[in-house]
Amino acid sequence: MTISFGARPRAVLALLGTLGLSLAAAASPANAADGAPTTPTQLFNGYRNCSTDADRPTYLSALGNVVVEGIPGTTDATGNSPLSVRYQAWPVADPSRTETVTHDRATPGDEARSLLPGDMLADGQTYAWRAQTVAGDAASDWSAPCYVTIDDTRPASTPSVTSPNYPPNRWNQGGDPVRFTLSANGDDDVTGFQFSWTQPVPVIVLADFGDHGVPRPRDVYADSAHFVRADAPGGSATVDLVPPYGGGGTLSVQSLDRALNPSDTASYSFLVGNTAPTITPSDPSPEFGDTTTFTLRPDAGLQSRSPVVSYSVHTFNGPDGDRTFDVVAAADGTATTELTIDGITGEHVTVTSRSANGWVSDPTFWDIDYDTTPTVASEVYPEDGSGGGAGVPGTFTFTPKVQGVVSYTYAFDTEPEATVAAGADGTASVDWAPDSAGSHSLEVYATTRSGIRLLAYDYSFTVN
Template sequence: MSFGSRQRAVLALLGALGLSLAGAVSPAGAADAPPGVPTQLFNGNRNCSTDADRPTYLWAGNGVVVEGIPGATADGSPVGVRYQVWPVADPSHTETVTQDRAVPGAESRGLLPDDMLTDGQTYAWRAQTMAGNTASDWTTPCYLTIDDTRPASAPAVTSPNYPPNQWNQGGDPVRFVLSAEGDDDVTGFQYSWTQPVPVIVLADIGDHGIPQPRDPYADSAHFVRADAPGGSATLDLVPPYSGGGILSVRALDRAFNVSETAVYRFLVSGTAPTVTPADPSPGFGDTTTFALRPDAGLQSRSPVVGYSVHVVGGPDGDRTFEVAAAADGTATAELTLDGITGERLDVTSRSANGWLSDPASWAVDYDTAPTVTSDVYPENDSGGGAGVTGAFTFTPKARGIVSYTYSFDAGPEVTVAAGADGAASIEWTPDSDGPSDLQVYATTRSGIQLVTYDYSFTVG
């Protein structure tokens, strides 16, 4: 007898079994109408398969949860759900799991214990709604195969154009060949540019507890099917980051059991662009044009179409902006330097095929704290005395200064306007002799508070 014929014979037997069980549950002449048949059937949070030739493969290490939404009764009386399971190879060996209390409209779960299920065996299960002395018809059987055995070994991972342990010119997608090496338990692969490889999520749980199964292979950025059980798959991938790369790969069976992880490491020669400012030594407040030029080797593989410019050190925090490239891959970016201690640019290029270069960095440091001078109270020295007034002059190191804010000996802050030349002068009379401290910072026309200068001296 062929496998298909055997399954049809089993189904006929199950139909007869269902009729006899239904008769035993619902006494003849019962006045109550039977409740509705359960709906929304799932096993292990995955869809019920009613095709005996295409069962759902499940890991049963902690048992298998079967579930369905019970049918309603005409009078709204309480309901329960009964689940039956049997080996397809021996349908006379039936086990029953009962959930006596179920919530109408919500999934009702039953656990098929792991000691009821044998690795490699195919089972059928069905459900019926119970209400008092009545029961619904049985659902159409669902079929599942227990797979508690993970793939025996990690997959083989090779690349014909980015060999491991040597430097490779970046720019082309990396071709990977993933192989199960004949292990016919393997039907696909999971891959990731991160380590460890993320946990596989096979379902979300929606309203009323209804599972929403996911097909992992729908996520082509992380999963790929083998061309046949035990076969292979080919990927062309662009690394999501610059520099060298690490691809982690696991083999998967039909139950999504995972193998050990294979790790493929490869090296990519530098592909950073060139960043050249028009002014080699700009200062605070200067607007400078930067010329961006692609790496020649990268440009020859796939033309650069744009640049990402990440600016570190601005007054409002780091920021990033994009610049489109000309046909030859070059571009210009104009930037006003407003970081109070300097700024750094990290520039990456983006090629037409999505390749990201490693970053090129350019940085400048400068001092924006004001210069402070005093004839009566010189810095790091002694002078004047209690009751002796001294003048302090604030001179800017940056353009566009409109005011200075200062305080003596951690006292209240005072703000004075700057003159047309950006300088200001104040007078101060100490109450007593001893060490003293003046802190002062300048504010620009655009409201940026520059670096504070700490001026120490001794009174007396």
Template sequence: MSFGARSRAVLALLGTLGLSLAAAASPASAAGGTPTAPTQLFNGYRNCSTDADRPTFWAGYNLVVEGIPGTTDPADNSPLSVRYQVWPVADPSRTETVTHDRATPGDEARSLLPNDMLADGQTYAWRAQTVAGDAASDWSAPCYVTVDDTRPTSAPTVTSPNYPPNQWNQGGDPVRVTLNANGADDVAGFQYSWTGTLESIVLADFGDHGIPQPRDPYADPGHFIRADTTGGSATVDLVPPQGGVVTLWVRSLDRAFNPSETTSYHFYVSPTPPTVTPADPSPQFGDTTTFTLRPDAALQSRSPVVSYSVHTFGGPDGDRSFDVAAAADGTATTELTIDGINGEQLYVTSKSANGWVSDPAFWGIDYDTTPTVASDVYPENDSGGGVGVPGTFTFTPKVKGVVSYTYTFDTEPEVTVAAGADGTASIDWAPHSAGSYGLQVHATTRSGIELATYAYSFTVN
């Protein structure tokens, strides 16, 4: 359940104005067992609070209340009803009742409290009762919820002692930021993001029998932090995703998770990428070489680099990622086989002991793995031969380890031929008609890698 979502359930709303709290039906036996008071009580998909001094806070329309009905006979699955009573704590005489009919024993039975009764800033009590025919359970203990539809009155302030705004700063230390409610006295915490997008706040997931599993957004320190007191402030250490121009976006949240306007905090971080050096400066397809990874010197002096994340792109098995531990001086080595069919690229970041992740370093190489194709009778991009005139096509590799070639002339079926010991192969072919033709051919290596395809065009006289 995301903050601000609207329930789509169609439920029976039976308003009974002025019903006395003392008018609850008395418990009585029912066929199959005696109704028991509903359990697993939630409002707004958040836990019921039975403490009148510490109510749950809710924002928005369609406040859902729910509980699980049952009887003393666990084998009886006859439909039940759940009756919900709600009243303002300030005026218990204004009681209304909502009923969920034909509820399933053991499953959450949801109803909506009347919107026209719920006023901003007011605290309400509600309770639940299971009904089976003429029999009814005891009422549950009251739950307390305060309606809060008012957003915080001001956006938060953001300050940082080690990354001042609008100037360049040396990267390497987490950014210490202090967030302040800026006079909004109902702020309970803050939400922040480096991307400019502050996601919808998820307050609950759902488990078996429809039981909400409330989430605490503040359990995610990468995006949320509680204020030290309501209307107070919070200090958090954060690591930006990259150097250069950096912006932190922050908004305050009240106890109902109403958001304030957003504040943006801009500063600049000097880039801190590592260096990536291959032992062979120009490795080709199939070569194995050792790469040395070295940390940015300024970064290493602030907090030692402890590992590197290496991402490779262009390989035959898709993109790969792996981590490499660093030595005490922050350096590391890794051995890689270059086997991308059009080249290969590396993307490397370092991670320091204090959690700082560097900007990425890039290394890459491009090469050609298509075969060379030659024919005396049917030269490339030229005309020759004739209908029924055979021609020989010779395939020569540009890389080592080629064991076969797969080719096709236009829409003809593919054919695979073995390569000789020197990696070459020759085929004979005769056209059935004059005109333009296209030959597509690729090589396959001993390890099963299909290399890049070469397109060879010619015209038959």
């Protein structure tokens, strides 16, 4: 399970209400446990590690609540009797204001979560808290105190974002990573930055959860693709980033304080000239069913900055749906690939290149349109015309527009579908007699020897 929070709200608080936690002014006796209670271990606050150093407290955005937790136990490792976990908290500046909350009926070996009372937590104040296991009338020693500083105030300043090699409001040659300088503008509350190519900036994930509900706190700054520490409180940071697509982009940036409260979002947009590769078929006008070799060549400016190492080829509306595959480039950045032209509404191909440094180019496109519906003809019952009569048979001839057709599947009006084999020339004929005058219809589609069902054709006529 993963718990995360966004810019301000904490969804975890609603979750805690479902965990059977209780707040009380004093400990509630638990059932008699097996063995003597032991001091809780695995202490966390706000799903972050407990700090036992009063000079280096954990900074938390409480928003009225702080989640505290620890694992209770007894000297009898086989015991399963419910326990209670008692939590005491007090302001470091005034230890006489101690308050106590209890998690009743905790499971030995599992994290027992509770909430410190929100009315005692003040922005900017440091608090200590400790935990104790209670079993009936017996209680363990208290844990060493954990220290937290409440920080509910977001950074006051929006960061500034600049780039020396991709200035805004002009076209830039793509291919090099974009160098960004992120600055807190002297706001000493800021210790780092979060950035993203998407908007809004994704929520920050505080921790994953393992066995027995034990949090595994994340160091968000270990994710260098989205976070970077400032060189000093209120300072700056430099990152080199490759945009996820060609044509420029917009980077969104937030400053973060020690409690990971985000500032308002700053954005930096820049433009990149077209870096699309070229795609050239060996046959400029292939027909349906042909296999054609395509040569892929990189943009010269892109190739000069970082060699193209591969291409991503995406085809649309094929018999098996859309398809994407990679093609490895030669040392000069070129590549070849064979494509069978088998899209039932035409062939549509998109290609992007990827450079050695990860730069993805703009896409290039190649398209060819053709018609795969059969031609339908009848002398007795001409299309959009009238003829024949009730009970009068007519012959309907099916002729392909593409190669490789082996059969036709058809249905008159609401009758069940039927299939007729095509001759060596790809044509077929069926005889049919209407049972009534008026409007009638015929739907027919062809199937190729490779099993591709082509587009259907609707043929309408009137019976005299």
